[in-house]
Amino acid sequence: MPEIFRAARVAPMTPGRPLLEDGAVVCDGDTSGVARTILAVGPYAQLCREFSGPVRDLGDVVLAPAVFNSHTHLEMAHLAGKVTSGQGFLAWVRSLTSQPLYAPDEGRIQLELARLEARGTGFVADISTRNAPAMAALLARSGHFHASFQEAIGTVVPEDIGSLIHQLPDSACASGRGTLSAAGHALYSTSGPLMRAAKQAASARNLPFSLHLAEHADEDAILLTGKSAFLDLLRERGYLLEYDAPGKRPVPQAAALGLLDERTLAVHCVTVTDEDMDLLAQSRASVCLCPRSNEYIGVGQAPVGALLVRGVNLCLGTDGLCSVADMDVYGELAWLKAHALPELSLVDGLALITSNPARFFCLEQHLGSLAPGRQARFSVVPPELAAMFLG
Ligand SMILES: [Zn+2]
Known part of the structure; x- marks a missing residue:
């Protein structure tokens, strides 16, 4: 079953896509950890209608690629x-x-x-x-x-x-x-x-x-x-x-x-x-x-x-x-x-x-952005750094 990660902001880092407010990243259900991939990235309200699965709400953070x-x-x-x-x-x-x-x-x-x-x-x-x-x-x-x-x-x-x-x-x-x-x-x-x-x-x-x-x-x-x-x-x-x-x-x-x-x-x-x-x-x-x-x-x-x-x-x-x-x-x-x-x-x-x-490093198909097919590897922007950028 897919898992939905919700965050106050998501940085997809794909061309032309800005920060998503109240965003979500849906990952496939393979929990072996090695090959988990991203199924979808978008507004939480939309993705929770399209996918069913447990929601992990990360709260008031910026979710970014690893x-x-x-x-x-x-x-x-x-x-x-x-x-x-x-x-x-x-x-x-x-x-x-x-x-x-x-x-x-x-x-x-x-x-x-x-x-x-x-x-x-x-x-x-x-x-x-x-x-x-x-x-x-x-x-x-x-x-x-x-x-x-x-x-x-x-x-x-x-x-x-x-x-x-x-x-x-x-x-x-x-x-x-x-x-x-x-x-x-x-x-x-x-x-x-x-x-x-x-x-x-x-x-x-x-x-x-x-x-x-x-x-x-x-x-x-x-x-x-x-x-x-x-x-x-x-x-x-x-x-x-x-x-x-x-x-x-x-x-x-x-x-x-x-x-x-x-x-x-x-x-x-x-x-x-x-x-x-x-x-x-x-x-x-x-x-x-x-x-x-x-x-x-x-x-x-x-x-x-x-x-x-x-x-x-x-x-x-x-x-x-x-x-x-x-x-x-x-x-x-x-x-x-x-x-x-x-x-x-x-x-x-x-x-x-x-x-x-x-x-x-020619790894765009695996890392560096949050998009369908990429590996489900994330980072959370350190809160003090996010505050420097977002006030
Ligand atoms: Zn050196």
């Missing part, structure tokens, strides 16, 4: 609260690299994923330098849809570039909810040839690609001039000894390497100029903003309004727990509303964590 966290680093969850904040990228990296980086705490990660599930996260994009298959297995077990990325770093390009994408564990394959692809770290820490190879490996399998791009001023300085305190630190530690600055800003350099297209997610984009943003828009790459991480590290903020005006497909991610207090992407939306875009509407804000990432 949300996407489009960028995090699960393998660093054990560093929560242990890394310097607010003093810029160099101080943050010094603090980060003085600790064991790639020793994931599986228990902590499972706990975090369970918290996300409970708060309505339906999808996680995870970047892992050393443990991508293990993180994919944890994500598969958690029930989330996911895109797991094996991060290429350094200069060594393997003969078989397909080896840059590790095998998705059987459990994740069996769930049908996950992919494992390649990512690059950043344009200074992953050489041009290795970046290009990682992008080609992803493109060959029609998989998404991701890289950190234009995150901080040191990145600009390293690429433009080959001179920065951060580069000195890396060299002290034996990295980038042969680094040759391309003399370009990060976005034009990414474009020159052929990294920017509609299957690429450029993460951060804080230090972008008008010309950089024009280039991003022309390339049809998507951009993932992580405003709380940028604030924690102290690198400035992306020009979110200017990116939106250019029609860039914007998503939000939390980044890892080494630079943010929690992995709930509703926190990113609250930050944007409070500090960057007071005029942002609730529907336009929800797009950044529902329909936009669903489009980028």
